[in-house]
Amino acid sequence: MxxxxxxxxxxxxxxxxxxxxxxxxxxxxxxxxxxxxxxxxxxxxxxxxxxxxxxxxxxxxxxxxxxxxxxxxxxxxxxxxxxxxxxxxxxxxxxxxxxxxxxxxxxxxxxxxxxxxxxxxxxxxxxxxxxxxxxxxxxxxxxxxxxxxxxxxxxxxxxxxxxxxxxxxxxxxxxxxxxxxxxxxxxxxxxxxxxxMRTVLPSVSLLQRSSSSPITCHSTGFYPHRAELVWKKDGEELHEGVHKGEILPNHDGTFQMSVDLDLSAVGSENWDRYSCVFQLSGVNKDITTKLDKAEIRSNEGGSLSVIIAVVVAxxxxxxxxxxxxxxxxxxxxxxxxxxxxxxxxxxxxxxxx
Structure with missing residues (x-):
């Protein structure tokens, strides 16, 4: 380390x-x-x-x-x-x-x-x-x-x-x-x-810089930091084509993290088979976000519409x-x-x- x-x-x-x-x-x-x-x-x-x-x-x-x-x-x-x-x-x-x-x-x-x-x-x-x-x-x-x-x-x-x-x-x-x-x-x-010892669930968003960029599943506002964020296909966790980021602190004491999915291996007809799943220690219910084009927030064609606030510890x-x-x-x-x-x-x- x-x-x-x-x-x-x-x-x-x-x-x-x-x-x-x-x-x-x-x-x-x-x-x-x-x-x-x-x-x-x-x-x-x-x-x-x-x-x-x-x-x-x-x-x-x-x-x-x-x-x-x-x-x-x-x-x-x-x-x-x-x-x-x-x-x-x-x-x-x-x-x-x-x-x-x-x-x-x-x-x-x-x-x-x-x-x-x-x-x-x-x-x-x-x-x-x-x-x-x-x-x-x-x-x-x-x-x-x-x-x-x-x-x-x-x-x-x-x-x-x-x-x-x-x-x-x-x-x-x-x-x-x-x-x-x-x-x-x-x-x-x-x-x-x-x-x-409190637990706070996050908000989860799907982000994309451009149509050729990976899809980012971003979760923010959760506590504690003992959490997992993964991409799944048909309920099975994906590893290939996935890049997981570090857990980072927010200014209010909560945390955020993101995980990217490379779309090159994802056919448009198969999007409904993919989902982003957030798991928080101490909470039995997961937060599942389906991969849906209509839910993706993109910056393509204009200025940044989404700002991911990263507060460095x-x-x-x-x-x-x-x-x-x-x-x-x-x-x-x-x-x-x-x-x-x-x-x-x-x-x-x-x-x-």
Missing amino acids: KILMILFLLGVQEAAAVIHSLKFLSTASSGVPNLPEFVGVGMVDDVQIGHYDRDTQKAEPTQDWAVKLKEDHPQEWEGRTAFALVHQQELKAGFEGVKQLFNHTEGVHSYQEISGCDWDEETDELNGFIQVGYDGEDFISFDLKTETWIASNQQAVIIKTKLDSDKAGNAEAKTFLTQIFPEMLKVLLNYGRSSL VVVLAAVAVIGFIIYKKRTDKRSPPSVENPEVQEQMVPTA
């Missing part, structure tokens, strides 16, 4: 599974116009819940229910901002160290961290992760099963060697990923359940546990989090001369 600096495309989970996720995302950068040197976000089920950046130096909630959580625990929230300030310096130190490894003294560069956990509410299965990327490419990641680090390129090997030798830090990382993160996630789900929103601090504040009084955010680990990530 590539860790991108700006665009974080939301993946589709199994429609039948009830899987929740907690992600802390952070980006340190240099030479990027109009972007703070450090930006981070906390996300639950791929919904942004809090934001911090170097310019504001404040951890702020971005959901109504997160605002309520902040109001209920104001002192802890203030502590979260203080913690974010420290994390900002730690990430910057790691960033400078990795730039030295690549001999990058100037230009545009970025350093990203994604940490968190997935939790299957039905089976109680957990999966924790820490991934670090540099300039949009994987750099190093934590293997939870072996409590060791995986280097993605030659430059990361020196970092892996140092991190692997820190047995205590890696054991603590395992505890953090398998116990503390899940505790955070469950508390956040309790506060945001009415919003996070900026991943520079925070690896800091913006809201989860409520749970682990007391624990961090004893020791900082055991990932690459840990000052002891960060120090190892800065190569010496």
Whole structure:
């Protein structure tokens, strides 16, 4: 998986599974116009819940229910901002160290961290992760099963060697990923359940740029993002001549996606055998749209009549546990989090001369 600096495309989970996720995302950068040197976000089920950046130096909630959580625990929230300030310096130190490894003294560069956990509410299965990327490419990641680090390129090997030798830090990382993160996630789900667990069906349209272009089945306004959109012929899913797009976020917190059908293999007399089917996790009834020429909205012969609003998810929103601090504040009084955010680990990530 590539860790991108700006665009974080939301993946589709199994429609039948009830899987929740907690992600802390952070980006340190240099030479990027109009972007703070450090930006981070906390996300639950791929919904942004809090934001911090170097310019504001404040951890702020971005959901109504997160605002309520902040109001209920104001002192802890203030502590979260203080913690974010420290994390900002730690990430910057790691960033400078990795730039030295690549001999990058100037230009545009970025350093990203994604940490968190997935939790299957039905089976109680957990999966924790820490991934670090540099300039949009994987750099190093934590293997939870072996409590060791995986280097993605030659430059990361020196970092892996140092991190692997820190047995205590890696054991603590395992505890953090398998116990503390899940505790955070469950508390956040309790506060945001009415919003996070809602289901919203989309509007579905058939679009075509010109008579020779593929037919696009576009669905927008659905929630959650655990959804499928497919083309079927006589009730059987098609794969040949079909191009499926990514699930993308809308500005209102809902999602959109599209799937194209190449018409070169579709005879006009067979159109009634084709349909676009939308499936949403938690909803038993599918939305089926028959392939009908009369229902296709086309741009041919004039200016654009349909504008597909794509709101890009900026991943520079925070690896800091913006809201989860409520749970682990007391624990961090004893020791900082055991990932690459840990000052002891960060120090190892800065190569010496």
